[in-house]
Amino acid sequence: MNNYIKPAGTSVLVAMAVCLTAGAALAFSSGPLDGLTAAPGEGNCTQCHSTFGLNSGAGSVTISGIPQDYAPLTPYTVTVTVADPAASRWGFEFTILDIEGVSVGAVSNADANTQISTGGAFGRTYAKHTSAGSQLGQGTAASWNVNWTSPAEGAGDLTVYVAGNAANGNFSTSGDNIYTNSFAMSEDVTSSVPGNSPLASLHPAYPNPFNPRTQLSFTLAEGQNVSLGVYDVQGRLVTTIYRGDLPSGTHSYTWRGQDQQGRPQPSGLYFGRLMDRSGRDLNRPIKMTLTK
Ligand code: HEC
Incomplete structure (x- = not known):
């Protein structure tokens, strides 16, 4: 029994040390690491913000601005909203993947509250908050806008995977509520020629x-x-x-x-x-x- 408990305790300490060191060096309030949206193969922000269980708070993270049937090669504004009555600082990360788990379309900043990066274990593209975009002190909900141009015809079904942090503004990983969500879209074939490739x-x-x-x-x-x-x-x-x-x-x-x-x-x-x-x-x- 002791043999079982000791390694578990050790690994928790190691994980905490990694989070603290990484936080000091990388200042996560200025934007989380890539690959934390709970998309297939990914973890989520509770890896460090672990006071509460995932999706256990009274809030939510939601996506709006994109239709369930997207048209190919069309610009959309994706709006991410994190809501929580108990929070006073905010963060998010999302990625848009095809059925093979590959990022599709082109994502770009709408303003200085968001940033785009490509990385993580799968080389996916992520949109996330910046330091200014963490909206310290603001109450009950926060939103961000990101530009996304859908991929060309034939990309098929897509899913947005999003994680949100409804934080307490204490400049640490403690006391923050993490939420995840996903939003499925299918390609609007009426807007393009079905059977797309002429060849x-x-x-x-x-x-x-x-x-x-x-x-x-x-x-x-x-x-x-x-x-x-x-x-x-x-x-x-x-x-x-x-x-x-x-x-x-x-x-x-x-x-x-x-x-x-x-x-x-x-x-x-x-x-x-x-x-x-x-x-x-x-x-x-x-x-x-x-x-x-
Ligand atoms: C590897 C560990 C780690 C992961 C994973 C992580 N964070 Fe953090 N985060 C930190 C640390 C450390 C801090 C405190 C230092 C700072 O403010 O930069 C922090 C602070 C924050 C804050 C400010 C919290 C407050 O109460 O002031 C926000 C917002 C935030 N992170 C968002 C996120 C989001 C969103 C994710 C997931 C997409 C995430 N973090 C994942 C380590 C992490």
Whole structure:
């Protein structure tokens, strides 16, 4: 039992020391480190601001200014609001990711209260408060505006992951309430040509629903390098059906409802995606349902 408790205690002390040293050197009230939005693979601000549990306070962090159906290549003003009746200093961080967890679109400052940086474990782009933007002394809620231009056609579903700190203004990590939230957007296909790439079109799977196999086909106007993959609803790659150069014309492949290792997959919704060499979707993903 002692063996179990000792290392745990030690690691808490080490973690605290890291936070204090880093805080002294980097002045976090002037903007947190990259990668704390609770997006897939990320931690959140309670790593240091740990007095209260995540989302345990009476406040919230919310996103507004962007529609659930975004139009490609369109400028939006993203507004982040942290509200909490008990706070008197404020901070936030957000990132906008596609289903593969990659930052998309172009983010830029609207004013001196925010800053943009790219980093963290995944090289994602983050918007966050500046020192001036921590709005010391202001009560009940704080907001920030950040400019975001949506990506080009074919980026598909996106999610904004946001963390907010409703702080007590004591220039330390103690006594602050941390909130996280996420906001899902899908691409407005009526604003652009569905099937976007003029050079390729991915056809509906047939049969669909299917068991145990279905056929995926697409037509290329010119020879090119493509990859055809099957993804699950979490956006994870199940299997790559084809990758390489193909001539123009229609190409058909069978998906046997198995992953890359040949293991049968459970019933459910899957997506077929046709991508170019750099992994960009050439068309909107197609849906197919495996029913056992
Ligand atoms: C690695 C540790 C660490 C993480 C993680 C961290 N902070 Fe901090 N933060 C600090 C330290 C240390 C201070 C106190 C020193 C200072 O004011 O710069 C602080 C202070 C603050 C303050 C002022 C608090 C007050 O009461 O005066 C705000 C606001 C803030 N951080 C926001 C954030 C947000 C938002 C996140 C997550 C996106 C975050 N921090 C994540 C270490 C951290």
